[in-house]
Amino acid sequence: MAKCTRCGRKGFFLKLTNGLCDNCVSTVRMEQEQAALKAQMEEISAKLSDQKALFERISADAYADGVAKAKAKNAELTTQNLQIEERILAGKKNLVELSEKEEKSRKSAANAEQKVRRCKELIKAIQHANEAFGTDDQEVGDLEKLLNEADGLMSPTVTLTLQCLDMKDLRKRYKENEKNIQATFEKYKDRYTTKANITIYRLMVIALSAELQNVLNNVGFGKLDDALNDIKTITNKYYVIAADGNQSIAPTVKKFIGELDYYFQEAVKIEYEYYVQKERAKEEQRAIREQMRQEAEERRELERQQKQIEKEESKFHDQISQLSQQMADSVDDEKTALLKARIEELQKQLAAVAEQKDKIVELQNGKAGNVYVISNIGSFGEGVFKIGMTRRLEPMDRVNELGSASVPFPFDVHSMIFSDDAVSLETKLHHILNDQRVNKVNLRKEFFRVSLDDLEKLVGEIAPTADFKRTVLAEQYRQSLSISHVAENPDASEEEDDEEEDEV
Template structure:
C-alpha cells in the first residue's frame, strides 16, 4: 500500500511537471514567435531604409553622370569656339597690320579713294569675325553690363563719325575704328585671371599708338582724335574689366569649393579627435566607477567608524570627479552629434596690423587648441582671442557673422581667408548683437610682437642703452 501510494504521488508530480513543461514550452514558443516577428519586421524596415539609400545614391550617380556629360559637351563646344576664335584673331591681326600700313602710307594713296575702299573692305570683312565668344556673356549680370558698354562704344563711334566732313579724314577715322575694335578683341581673348593690370596697360598702349598714327597722318584732326581716344579708352577698359570679372567669379567659386572641402576635412578631423577623447573619458569613467564600487564594498565590510568616514569622504570625492568627467563626455557627444561648437574672434596685430580680425569656427572640446594651431601655422606671432562664443549652431552663427561683415572682407575672392577689416568698437557691437552673454576682450596683448619691437628699438639705439646702464650703476 505504501508503494502504491508513493507511485500515485510520483505520478501526480509527473503530471504537474508535464503541465509546467507544457506551459514553459508554450511560453518559449510564444517568445520565439514574437522574436521572429520582431526580427522580421526590423529586417524589413532596415531593408526598406537600405533600398531607399541605394535608390538615393543611384539618383545621385545618375545626376552626376548627367552633369559630367553636360560638362564634356560644354568642353567640346568651348574647344571648338576657342579654335574658331583663334582663327578669327589671326585673321584680324593680319588685317590690323594692313590697316596700320595703309594709315602710315596714307599720303601715297590717290586722293583717299584707295584708303576709303580699303576701309570699306575691311569693315565688311570684320563684321562676321570680330565678335568673339566672350566668357562674360555666359553670366546674366555681366552680359547685361557688357551689352550696355557695347552700346556706349557704338554711340561714341557714331558721335565722332559725324564730325569728319572730308573723305580723307573720314577714311582715317573708319580705319582707326576698325583697327581699334580688332585690337580690343585680341586683348579680351588673351585675358586671364591675375592679368587685369596687364590687359588695362595693353589698352592704354593700343589707344596711344593709334592716336599717334592718326595725328601723324593729319594734324588738323589731332584735337578731335585726342578727345575721341580719351572717351573710347574708358569704354575699352570697362570692357576688359567686365570680361575679367568672369574670371574673378570663377575663381571665387573655386575657392568656395575649396573652402567647403577644407571645412569638411577639418570637421572630420575634429570628429575623430572628439571620438578619441570620448573613448578616453569613458575609460576614465569606468575606472572611477570600479574604484567607487571597491570602496563601497570596503565600507560595507568595515566595522571601524573612523575608517568608514574616510571611505565615505573618498567616495564622495570620486563621485564629484566622475560627475565632472561625465559632463565632459556629454559635451563631447553634443559636439559630435549636432552643429554645436565655438565661434572665435581673434586678431594678430604683428602679422596683419590694427583692426583686422579673423572669425572662424571649431568643434574641438578645447577651442584654444585650434587658435594655437593657427598661431603656429604660417604667421610670425600668436593670435589674441577677443571672444569665444559657444553655440548650438556654430556653423550658422559663423555664416551669419561672415554675411554681416561681407563688405569688410580683406580677401573678396578666396572666402577661406576669414579676415575682416573692421574697427574694434564695431566688432564688439556685432558680438553683443549675436551673443549678448558672450565675453569680449578689447585688449590685444600681442606680447611677442611688442617684445620684438622693444628688442629692435634697443638694438638700433645701443648708445642710449649703454647710457641707461651707466646711470643705473
C-alpha cells in the first residue's frame, strides 16, 4: 500500500504526485497560490508606501515653494505700498509748499503791481510837467515833491523771499549780483544834471526793480527761457519809455539798460538754479528708488535661476550615480566604455552648471556685475552712448530690455565689462564723463555725448582687458533708411535693377 508523505494516510491510490495524495496536492497548490498572492500584496503595499512618501515629498516641496513665492510677493507688495505712501507724503508736502508759495507770490505780485502803477503815474506826471510847463523849477513846483516821493520809493523793493536765498552758495551769488546792480544804479545816477532827467532815471530804476521782482516771483522749473525773454521785453520797454521822454539821454540810457539787462538775467539764472538743484535732488531720490526696485528684481531673478541650477545639479548627480552603479554591475567591456564616456560628458556639464552657480552666488553676495557701454544712433543720433550697470546673470537680457522699452531700435553693444565692484566702476565712468552728460538735471538718464575714440581710450584705461567694438551696426535703423529711400525714389530702385541686369 502507498503512503502520502504529507498527511501519512495509507491506501490504494491511483497516482501519487511527488509522494502526495490528491487531497494534499490540492492543499499545497492552494497554499502556494496564497503565498504568491501575499507576496504580490506586500509588493503592492511597498509600492504604495513609496508613492505615498513621494507624494508627501512633492507636497512638502510644493508647499515650501508656495510659501517662498507668497513671501516674495508679500515683500514686493510691501515695498510697493511703502513707495506709494512715500509718494503720497511727498505729494502732500509739495502741496503745502506750493500753497505757501502761492500765497507769498500773490502778496508779492500785488505789492509789485502797486509799485509799478505808482511809478507809471509818476512818470506820466513828470512827462506832463515837462511838456506843459517846461523844466523851470519855479514853474514846476511839484517836481521836487515828485523827486522826494521817488527817493522814498528807492528803498529796497525786495519784499518776497527768493528760493535761492535758502542755499548758501546761491545766496552768496545772488547778493554779489545784487551789489553789481546797485553799483550800476549809482554809476549812472551822477551822469544826469537836470532834475527832470534825474527823476526819469530814478523812476525807471524803481520800475525796473519792481518788474524784476515780478519775473523772479514767476520763475519755476522749465521756465528759464520764458523768464529771460520777459527780462528782455521789460528792458526794451523801459528804454523806449525813457528815450521818448528825452532823446538827449537815449544813448546813455541804452548803455545803462544794456548793463542792467545782463545783471537781471544773472539774477533770474541764480534763482532758477535753485529749482534745478531741487529737481536734481528729486531725480536722485527717484534714481535710488529705481535702483532699489531693479536690484530687488535682479535678486529675485538670481534666486529663480539658482533654484533652477540646483535642480539641474541634482539631476546630473542622480544620473552620474545611476550610471556609476550600472558601470560597476556591468561585465560587458563595450557597455562599460559607453557608460564611462557618458559619465565624463555629464561631469563636464555638471562643472559648467557649478560654475554658473558660483557666479550667481558671487552676484548675490557682493557688488559684482557688468558695466555696459551701448549706443542707439537711430534713437539718439551719433556720438551719444549709454553707460549703465546690471547684476543679471545674462547681461544681454538687460540690454535687450532697454532696446524693447521706449525706443524704436535695439541698442548696439560696444563693451561689456565684468567687475567685482561694478557699482564703483560705473560711478567712476559717470564721474569722468559728468560734464558730457546729455541730461544734466536727471542723473538717472545715463547718456553721454562723447566721441567713439575718447570712449574707447577711457575704457582701455579703466578696464584694459575689456573688449571694445567700434562698429556701429544699427541694422534695423539702416534698413529702415534704405526702405524709406526706396519708397521715396521708386524710379531710382528700378534704375539700379536695370544696371544690375546690364552688368550680368
